[in-house]
Amino acid sequence: MAASSSQLLFFFLLLLPLAINGADFITLKCEANFTGNAILQGNINTLLLDLEAKTSARGFANSSRGAGNDTVYGISECREDATAEKCAACMAEAVLQAYTSCPNSAESYVWHHSCFLRYANREFFGQADSGRVGAWSSTVKAADPPTFARAVVELLDVVGIEASYGEYRKFGWGELDTGRSYHVPKLYGMAECTWDLRQQACINCLLDAYKLFREDCGDRVGCVVMTKSCSLRFDVDAFLFLNGRSSPASSVTAGHL
Numbered sequence: 001m002a003a004s005s006s007q008l009l010f011f012f013l014l015l016l017p018l019a020i021n022g023a024d025f026i027t028l029k030c031e032a033n034f035t036g037n038a039i040l041q042g043n044i045n046t047l048l049l050d051l052e053a054k055t056s057a058r059g060f061a062n063s064s065r066g067a068g069n070d071t072v073y074g075i076s077e078c079r080e081d082a083t084a085e086k087c088a089a090c091m092a093e094a095v096l097q098a099y100t101s102c103p104n105s106a107e108s109y110v111w112h113h114s115c116f117l118r119y120a121n122r123e124f125f126g127q128a129d130s131g132r133v134g135a136w137s138s139t140v141k142a143a144d145p146p147t148f149a150r151a152v153v154e155l156l157d158v159v160g161i162e163a164s165y166g167e168y169r170k171f172g173w174g175e176l177d178t179g180r181s182y183h184v185p186k187l188y189g190m191a192e193c194t195w196d197l198r199q200q201a202c203i204n205c206l207l208d209a210y211k212l213f214r215e216d217c218g219d220r221v222g223c224v225v226m227t228k229s230c231s232l233r234f235d236v237d238a239f240l241f242l243n244g245r246s247s248p249a250s251s252v253t254a255g256h257l
């Protein structure tokens with residue numbers, strides 16, 4: 001099932017004000033809404049600021065604040081190809097969005113192309129959660145959907161495995177040189193799990209994300225699916241900032257940055 005045009009329009013409206021600011025926000029989700037708990041809200045606010053302060057140093061961070069049932073846990077990371085500057089700017093914006101868009105939520109998720117932020121009032125480190133947060137797909141349809149879909153699977157298999165191997169950063173990318181057999185010269189792919197996941201948890205999350213992929217992306221030439229713990233993306237246009245790093249002209253190339 002492809003994203004309907006009304007969904008795409010909604011996305012455009014959502015994206016527009018932020019795009020003007022040069023941000024690369026994609027989607028967010030606010031859950032576990034509460035009212036009248038100033039202590040919990042205070043813990044969330046200080047947690048967000050702590051994550052923002054910590055993330056730029058290593059590109060990823062976790063944090064917890066509070067005590068008893070008002071304890072909150074958070075995790076953050078930047079996409080592995082984001083520069084320190086881009087990472088810091090992205091995280092500042094994600095924190096602001098969590099703060100302003102999810103004012104009374106004990107749990108939220110903010111996905112940008114370049115960074116991700118998640119917090120909850122329950123401990124979740126190391127646990128994969130493939131709950132859908134959002135998806136975005138290109139409006140362009142593939143010329144030969146069945147063949148194109150096979151190329152996508154081939155590429156995503158490789159980048160998914162690559163991502164799961166990461167020790168601290170669970171990020172894999174690759175390019176498939178199609179030799180124009182799919183009416184496009186190249187296909188680019190990326191898989192990402194939050195850094196707290198172990199290898200098998202990451203693979204399980206990506207497999208679930210791939211199922212969403214088939215529902216959300218239809219026959220489009222580009223798509224990204226975001227869950228609570230992982231993300232998958234492919235596109236016929238290059239979207240990573242590899243700083244001149246190019247892959248040899250073999251069939252599938254993949255790697256960690």
Ligand SMILES: *[C@@H]1O[C@H](CO)[C@@H](O)[C@H](O)[C@H]1NC(C)=O
Binds near residue numbers: 063125
């Ligand atoms: C960060 O996560 C690790 C487990 O991956 C945990 O041991 C540590 O206590 C966490 N740090 C904070 C500040 O929550």
Ligand SMILES: *[C@@H]1O[C@H](CO)[C@@H](O)[C@H](O)[C@H]1NC(C)=O
Binds near residue numbers: 069070
């Ligand atoms: C949190 O714990 C306190 C004291 O143990 C209790 O009174 C309160 O109802 C709890 N709040 C929630 C949301 O469970």
Ligand SMILES: *[C@@H]1O[C@H](CO)[C@@H](O)[C@H](O)[C@H]1NC(C)=O
Binds near residue numbers: 030033102103105
């Ligand atoms: C929780 O709060 C968010 C943001 O204020 C809102 O968009 C969402 O619909 C709320 N969810 C529920 C179940 O009320």
